[in-house]
Amino acid sequence: MTTPFTVRASGPTVAGRTLRARLTAPGLSESDAKPVTLLPDGVGGLVAELTAAEGTWVLEVEADRPYWVCHGVVTVAEV
Template identity: 85%
Template sequence: MPGGSAFASWVLEREDDALWNGERHAGMAGAEALRQQLMAIRRSRSARQMLSGDADFGLEVPDMALAGEPFTVRASGPTVTGRTLRARLTAPGLPETDAKPVTLLPDGTGGLAAELTAAEGTWTLRVEADRPYAQCHDVVTVAEA
């Protein structure tokens, strides 16, 4: 179980005191949720008091995709129902406003999903949710087909 390996048993006495979020390893260092957790610790407050919790969602994104072929981005979590989520791919050095957002739709399993395509390269994926606002980031490597 990945969660077990991420549990800091030297800090917390019980695993249910831990805070989990939808960030994957590659995007964790720049994640807003992690920044808020660290700021809470720095201020000697409980990290739980600083995070929105219910606004979070997780992403399932392939690490690799083929250029010009669709790949699926899926968002899941107890708070995705009834919210609008939009995915946007951007390449390093390009303005994010150049990328057209794609709305995720119900996938039949309680989550939301969209198919995206991209040219060869390394892309940053940002998925934003409304009511309340939240976002998740990930990196997708697209290889030549």
């Protein structure tokens, strides 16, 4: 079963930029996961909905102009 969750980016550095998020299982190639573009949330930030099965995932958020990447570990658990 997959669980939906929200990825949100906010702050002065996100305005006018394209951000994409992707989830990969640890140890797998990032090229296997399709990125999701974050969209305006109406209050100055960007947001995307992702889904994942229970487990530990690597979340990558990539931005353009200038290029920037942030990686984090996410644990998905059904409540």
